[in-house]
Amino acid sequence: METSEPPSETEAGASSAVRPRNEAFSAPEGRTWQRIPTALAWYRRLVTGAGCLAVGAAGGVLLLMWGHPLWAGAWLLAALATAGVLWFLAGLFQRSWGYVEASAELYMSYGVLVRQLVVVPYGRMQVVDVTADLLEQALGIATVRVRTAASTADTRVVGLPLADAVQLRDRLAERSESFSTGL
Amino acid sequence: MLPPPPGWGPPPPQPSPEDDIATGVFRAHWMIVPLRVLAVTLVFVALVGPILVMFGFLWVLFVALAVVFGAFAYALPSWWFGTFGLRRDHLVVHGGLFLRSSREIPLSRLQAVDVVQPLLMQVFKMAELRIELAGGDGSAIRLRCLPRRLAERMRVAVLAHAAGLPGRSPEASEWPFYRLPFPLLLGALTFRVPVLVSFILLLMLLTAFVVFLEPGVLGAAVPLALGLLRYYWGPLVRYTDFYASLSSDGLRLRYGMFQRRMQTVPPGRVQAVRIVEPLLWRGLGVARVEATVAGYAGARQGDSADLLPVAPRNKAFTLVNEVFPGSEAAMVPLVTNREWSASAAGVDERLFVSVRGLFCRVTEIVPVERMQTLRLSAGPIARLRGRATVDVDTPPGPVSARAADREAGEGRRFLDALVEYGRRARVPSAGTERWATRATLHADPARREAATGENTAQEATPSVDTPEE
Numbered sequence: 001m002e003t004s005e006p007p008s009e010t011e012a013g014a015s016s017a018v019r020p021r022n023e024a025f026s027a028p029e030g031r032t033w034q035r036i037p038t039a040l041a042w043y044r045r046l047v048t049g050a051g052c053l054a055v056g057a058a059g060g061v062l063l064l065m066w067g068h069p070l071w072a073g074a075w076l077l078a079a080l081a082t083a084g085v086l087w088f089l090a091g092l093f094q095r096s097w098g099y100v101e102a103s104a105e106l107y108m109s110y111g112v113l114v115r116q117l118v119v120v121p122y123g124r125m126q127v128v129d130v131t132a133d134l135l136e137q138a139l140g141i142a143t144v145r146v147r148t149a150a151s152t153a154d155t156r157v158v159g160l161p162l163a164d165a166v167q168l169r170d171r172l173a174e175r176s177e178s179f180s181t182g183l
Numbered sequence: 184m185l186p187p188p189p190g191w192g193p194p195p196p197q198p199s200p201e202d203d204i205a206t207g208v209f210r211a212h213w214m215i216v217p218l219r220v221l222a223v224t225l226v227f228v229a230l231v232g233p234i235l236v237m238f239g240f241l242w243v244l245f246v247a248l249a250v251v252f253g254a255f256a257y258a259l260p261s262w263w264f265g266t267f268g269l270r271r272d273h274l275v276v277h278g279g280l281f282l283r284s285s286r287e288i289p290l291s292r293l294q295a296v297d298v299v300q301p302l303l304m305q306v307f308k309m310a311e312l313r314i315e316l317a318g319g320d321g322s323a324i325r326l327r328c329l330p331r332r333l334a335e336r337m338r339v340a341v342l343a344h345a346a347g348l349p350g351r352s353p354e355a356s357e358w359p360f361y362r363l364p365f366p367l368l369l370g371a372l373t374f375r376v377p378v379l380v381s382f383i384l385l386l387m388l389l390t391a392f393v394v395f396l397e398p399g400v401l402g403a404a405v406p407l408a409l410g411l412l413r414y415y416w417g418p419l420v421r422y423t424d425f426y427a428s429l430s431s432d433g434l435r436l437r438y439g440m441f442q443r444r445m446q447t448v449p450p451g452r453v454q455a456v457r458i459v460e461p462l463l464w465r466g467l468g469v470a471r472v473e474a475t476v477a478g479y480a481g482a483r484q485g486d487s488a489d490l491l492p493v494a495p496r497n498k499a500f501t502l503v504n505e506v507f508p509g510s511e512a513a514m515v516p517l518v519t520n521r522e523w524s525a526s527a528a529g530v531d532e533r534l535f536v537s538v539r540g541l542f543c544r545v546t547e548i549v550p551v552e553r554m555q556t557l558r559l560s561a562g563p564i565a566r567l568r569g570r571a572t573v574d575v576d577t578p579p580g581p582v583s584a585r586a587a588d589r590e591a592g593e594g595r596r597f598l599d600a601l602v603e604y605g606r607r608a609r610v611p612s613a614g615t616e617r618w619a620t621r622a623t624l625h626a627d628p629a630r631r632e633a634a635t636g637e638n639t640a641q642e643a644t645p646s647v648d649t650p651e652e
Contacts (some may be wrong), residue, residue: 123609153558
């Protein structure tokens with residue numbers, strides 16, 4: 001880096017000493033993350049809770065039928081504990097989410113265990129669409145999915161209120177057109 | 184070294200009037216009809232014949248005759264109606280007999296053009312023309328069993344249209360870049376650790392089989408032989424007589440003995456490149472160059488991704504500089520992520536370069552204007568250690584460039600630098616469609632003049648001729 005950008009080397013070298021580690025995932029210069037409403041946390045809690053309940057109940061009933069009431073209780077408890085942990089993680093996940101529409105790129109940051117910062121230039125967006133499954137519709141939220149020519153990155157903005165999602169899609173689609181540089 | 188067969192060299196510069204390909208409809212070689220009938224009949228006789236023989240030989244003859252007529256009744260009209268032709272700068276392909284289909288392809292969007300001649304087609308002087316588009320596996324246009332001259336002229340016309348010139352313009356002149364000597368190919372393919380080890384193992388197993396007459400040994404020998412067939416014999420046959428040349432229409436590759444191929448990758452179609460140097464090749468100073476081209480999706484990726492199968496290291500870097508004009512891949516300052524580490528990464532105004540691999544060294548090069556998305560990610564352990572990884576995503580292909588396991592703040596600086604350089608490099612005028620009429624790419628002025636002079640109805644493009652510099 002030293003030859004390519006000498007000024008940033010000294011400035012960033014000094015700041016990296018004082019920066020805490022999460023600063024690497026901070027919003028771009030002079031901007032703050034747009035946060036996602038809590039409906040996303042409830043969405044994930046409902047999905048994971050229903051999953052845990054189903055697995056716990058099925059396993060518990062099976063173990064009861066085989067005549068292991070103690071194991072059935074333990075299984076149910078484990079399922080409940082998992083649901084509790086996931087309940088907590090869903091809140092963390094929702095608070096970890098943020099996006100910024102910068103001048104030429106869309107920034108996204110999310111993840112509790114694996115922290116990610118994804119940058120998508122507007123000119124690279126091929127398709128922008130809005131999807132909402134049944135539960136998302138019930139909660140009034142939607143997912144904006146951005147497709148680029150690369151298939152490795154999962155570029156989505158999840159849990160936006162439907163009206164915001166539609167507006168974001170329209171803005172992104174318009175910018176992807178005006179910044180377009182081909183493939 | 185085999186001399187290239189006639190017809191694979193540059194065709195005559197000025198096609199005669201009856202060779203005009205820009206108008207009219209074309210179809211595959213008529214030979215395809217009897218060949219198809221023959222194939223269907225043979226398959227039928229081989230599969231159903233043994234059952235019918237029980238009823239008597241006359242039955243076999245009778246039913247086979249019926250199949251011949253049936254196949255002919257299908258093959259003839261489907262050959263006749265399977266036409267294609269150029270309409271302005273679109274390629275129109277009709278096909279299908281019961282379910283008629285018609286595809287219109289804007290040629291300015293093509294990603295690569297290949298002419299392929301398997302052995303059987305070489306015998307009948309036929310070729311297949313493949314036009315790769317960016318839409319993935321299903322979007323390639325394959326025109327099978329064309330007469331070879333037609334395929335050649337079609338390729339020239341298609342490339343001319345893609346370059347933004349009229350379809351009658353002559354083929355761009357080319358200059359030789361690299362011819363792979365056969366001994367080097369043979370030696371380099373042999374001189375690799377996995378190949379050498381499997382050779383020795385195979386010989387030991389065969390010796391054990393001969394000495395002890397133990398047939399169980401063959402159980403291990405068969406997978407080894409298959410592996411050698413795939414990774415040693417396969418590339419050896421594929422890349423015999425490899426010849427690469429450069430032209431204003433991009434990179435041209437000709438290779439193959441049993442299956443002759445000619446690939447044309449137009450300028451700006453290579454999304455990313457990687458240079459692979461296996462352990463023993465570093466001693467020889469040779470490398471392999473693979474590229475990500477958006478058209479080569481799915482199964483054809485492994486087929487067509489190699490730009491240079493074996494080449495001296497400096498040739499490999501020269502090719503990278505040719506493919507990404509205006510940049511110097513070897514000059515990008517690389518920073519290792521920690522001391523005594525094999526993986527390093529660097530970025531300058533034009534390129535992102537990453538090196539990894541202690542034994543097999545892989546250098547991955549992505550031009551900053553071709554990055555799709557950028558990702559900075561850190562798993563739980565990496566975060567405890569204060570480390571992060573920067574991924575540079577490109578369309579699906581062999582290249583996956585990343586600056587792995589950097590110090591978190593440094594990773595972020597990498598990301599910011601890439602974003603900044605990418606923003607500067609991605610100017611809308613830098614697109615690569617119709618490259619011959621743009622001043623940003625190295626065009627061939629003589630060819631453009633020849634083309635516009637020949638066809639005055641086409642608008643002349645004098646204003647873009649002079650670069651600003």
